[in-house]
Amino acid sequence: MSGLAYYPGCSLRHSAAEFDVSTRVVLDALSIEYTEVPDWTCCGSSPAHMTDHLLAQSLAARNLRQAAMVGDRLFAPCPSCHQREKNAALEIHDDQVFRAEVNELLDVPYEADVSVLTLPEVLVQGAGPDRIKDLVKADLCRLRVVPYYGCLLGRPKVFSGESNDEQPVIMDVLLEAAGADVRPWNYKTECCGASIGIPKADIQRRLSRKVLEQALEAGAEAVVVCCPLCHQNLDMRQTQINVAFGTDLSVPVLYLTQVIGLAMGYSPEQMMLQKHFVDPRPLVARAIEDAVAFRAEEARVAAEKEARRKVVEAARAAKVARRAAKKEDSEAAE
Amino acid sequence: MTVVASSQQTQEAGSAALAEGAGPARPIKVVAILCNWCSYAGADGAGTARLVQPYGFRVVRVPCTGRVDPLLVLKAFEKGADGVLISGCHPGDCHYSEGNYYARRKFELLRRMVPHLGIEPERFRYTWVSASEAARWQEVVTTFLAGVAALGPREGRAL
């Protein structure tokens, strides 16, 4: 059956609840219809696929089977969930023998062929930048951000559909549509430390610090992510980083859907910004004020320009008139 | 690249064995007509690179695929060939600039005609292999023979 199935994944239920909420809000606003996968379970990322291939694919396949009940396409906001599900979907699709092996482990076999999408893909295919542009209410032109793709959103190319796995663009496109000031940088896909965070905190801190500093280097005030784990490492652990290195980083880290939501006029609270450790609300508020001031300034300059043009025109007209008058006088004199 | 190549080799070695036709009583015979400048040289290259190939084909060298009269192909089938493979320079690279274009037209017609003569379409193929495409030649000849072997010999089935 046709339809879009939504696989939240474990993190979005709790530590990344704001990602879940903002995703649902934005999808509704863009009237993209979806149904949550009934009785979904863990996708197995990341330990499962490093423990046993069949185990990993079967855990993922179970969710595909559940998704098939409500749709033919599944999307998972969490990139590693997406990667697990997509990986399984592709292998099972291409290899019927393997599908049989998997089905041996499942209580009920998975017979369908569900295609797996990333959240940005859903937004682009289901609505498209222009639809987002139409819905923009809050002007974010003064919110300077860099999109951080992390490891799995842009890799491997065959999964992400990006033409270039060092410089993916799909988040850039969406953020620009939302009106944010998107800064180019060359650190889009460098790892933030991923799950090293738990066994080897010091390494993860070093890597995450680099990401944050590169963002500032690129002139950004906030990092936009699309991954709960990246968010954990960059936001929740930012204090740990400061403690460890004696830095005083304070870089808000926003979820893609939160930025889009804000642009659509939802309040910071509706986007649950208060849940972040580095509170983005002051920054967002300031950016929106700036934008108002900035637009006003723009308007003023434009108006001045227009006025100047009018004056010049008037002068020119007067000059012409004077000439004509002179001519008449002289003629009259003869 | 390496990955593909090596996995190919193993897989080709496999189908090479298949191409020998484990089933059929007599080994299959395929006539391979190659143009002197590209494909024959490509096959030479495959030899120089020691790329293992099935036994069941014999090479006839012609100056250009443009010289191959479709009747020659039918003749081969009439004489009992199990398959006919023709290979020349890639379109645009013909040593005589246009030969393979004429060839392509003729063989395309022939390809559509062959089934009506009671010959399975898998038994006739025309393709392009350049002088530098040794690996491609191996792939072409191996897969073609595997296909023919799958059908088996054309016992007592002249035209």
Next chain:
Amino acid sequence: MRIGVFICHCGTNIAGTVDSRGLAERAAELKDVVHSEDLMYTCSEPGQAAIQRAIKELGLTRVVVAACSPHMHEVTFRRCVEEAGLNPWLFEMANIREHCSWIHTDMEKATEKAYEIVKMAVAKVRVAEPLFSEEVDVNKDVLVIGGGVAGIQTALDLADAGLKVTIVERRSTIGGVMAQLDKTFPTIDCSACILTPRMVDAAHHENIAIMAYSEVDRVSGYVGNFKVDIRRKAAMVDWTKCIGCELCMQKCPSQAPDVFNSGLAETKAIYIPFPQAVPKRAVIQTEYCRWFQQGKCRVCERVCPAGAIDYEQKEEIVQRDFGAIVMATGLDVFPWQEHYPQYGGGQIQDVISGLQYERMLNASGPTGGHVHRLSNHEEPKTVVFIQCVGSRDESVGRPYCSSVCCMYTAKQAILTKSHCGMDTEVYVFYIDIRAAGKGYEEFVKRAQTEYDVKYVRGRVSKLYEEGGKVMVRGVDTLLGEQVEVPADLVVLASGITSADGASSLAQTLNISYDEYGFYKESHPKLRPVETNTAGVFLAGACQSPKDIPTSVAQASGTAAKVLVLLAKDKLKTSPLIATVDQSRCVSCWKCLNVCPFSAPEKQELRDGSTKSHVIETVCQGCGICVATCPVNCISLKGFTTDSVIDQIEEVLLA
């Protein structure tokens, strides 16, 4: 009919998987075969002697040698039997090496296959007829396509030998890439100082005509008699009047990208690439010219003292005849920006290509030889060189080694030290050092010891900007550590690709080329400068990446080969041509329509009828007409329909 069969062992190359001895015995049984023997090396002196002896003593009238590919030794053996008094076309070769022993493992099956291959050859030779070559006059003029160092060298050698040479160069000056280089390894002598005198020699040589700003459009004919259409592009400047005073260039108001300085600087819409250009003539790049784009300006016309500017100039096609053609189309630098996003994809200012760095080092270059960062024009304190960018990298479709980067990087590293001072930190990230040339390894050692260049073994995985530096993240595989170097300037040893448009030019000349657009030599070892198209030769990097010494050496080799060809006043044409049986010709003229060389012509016979007739010297022997003739009245000598059918029968009879 007395056929002799000779089976080659080729050491173990054949005998390893084919029972040559047994094969010889079975071959003896074949119809018309009166003699059959196996030899260790048929192509060797004793091998050939044995064949000739057999011909003389046993009165053989046909000979078959079962050995390697005809592409390898057919010529050798035809000559061999000819010396023994046999018509060379009564010889056939059975390829039981490339097409049998080398691709099979099972002795029994391989031997059986070899036997059938021999049978096919015997069947073919049985119906063979003695053939005789025509003799045609040879045009002794030579066309050299490409005016780089290779093209210039070939041209000078040939011209000194007294032949008339035309150099066609698509840019407005000859000199090629070498003219862009600063110094040359391993001697660190100035590139221009070596090259420009040769350019001038070429310009002044009585036997050399340079057609710059021109391209080859069409080639017809055959060895000894090529007809070539050369397109003179419109320079919008009358070169017969232009005196190269550069006044127009100084006064021209519109900027244009400077290709010669590989984008490091800008030039004018009307320009002369560099002061020593040959010919030193101006060209207008119309896409940047104010007059052509906006219809106002004409400044150059006003300032030109010679009145050479001609906005109406049109390109023209010039047709010339040549006896031989030399390809010397050279190389292009790998477009790294498109393929290495991890190196910033061209977005990081202080990451430049090796060729750009050459221009920066060059005293007459855009920076006057002053090395500086493009971002802030400061002299770099730390310079990092990255090797194998666009070489040995399958992920960007370039698995081959560009062969010059290791050395030019060592040179640039040394020059960096002498330009920016010994206290400058210089790092070279390499995978392997390839210094296989006279004095090359010593040169690299000097870089490492005398100049204290730090060589780091490992690839660079990522470049990014931080605190005004270019961060170079790579690996030192020998320490087993990931390393980071904050650099001021990063120079990529960008690899070599075939010249833009090389493959389409190859199609124009019907020569073969590899998947990267490099031209294919006719034999990698024994015929390295010939192509498979008689009369077309190769010189320099158009065949494969080469440094200057190798290109020049090959260029002279090529010149020698051309001289060998053109030393004769008449050329033997191949006798493998089509002939028409006019008694059966129905004058449908299909052959005239299909022949790519317009060899068939309408011939009026005594009885007043007109029939098709093939001009022997024009026919190239492709046989398209043979397969086209509706009444099968055209036959291709050496590849007659009968001979083909007989071979097929031999295969299938067994």
Next chain:
Amino acid sequence: MRYDAEVAASLREKILRKVKTDVAACYQCGNCTGSCPAVFTFDYTPNQVMRMLQVGLVEEVLCSRSVQLCVQCLTCTARCPREIDVAGVFEDLKTVAYARQLDVPEDARVFNKAFLDNVARFGRLSEAFFLLRYNLASRHLLNDAELGLPMIAKGKVQLLPRKARGTNEVARIYRKAVERARSQEKVS
């Protein structure tokens, strides 16, 4: 030391079959190591691992920290000039090590086990509960402790994990898979 050609050959073939990539193609440029974020936790750099596989030092590799601590960011695979699926090889080695129940370095194993047990138990990962279990097992009792309260405060933790429906199936999948893998490893 001496090389073991046979082990190397069979290993190469095995990886070719399972990961569809050829370690013999590695020419040691080290791009993988240069790209690796986790290399600082490794005992052998990725290119060294490739080298060890080429010469058949498989046991050493299987028990290495490197294989256990790879984070599967795929950067190595994305940048390999010889188009080798380095990350794929690491993943495969890790599964082999697990199936063979090899004595792999502490924390990594504990991490994986804690995680999977948790999943098997609740069907979904209960992060807080998992961290707790992990810290107990790995004896880093206070690891991330400072985050605990704020997380609770921000409602980022669910204190009493509830079983998801389908948990039992997950447990079954988990059990079957592990048994199967181990029996297979015994065979080979």
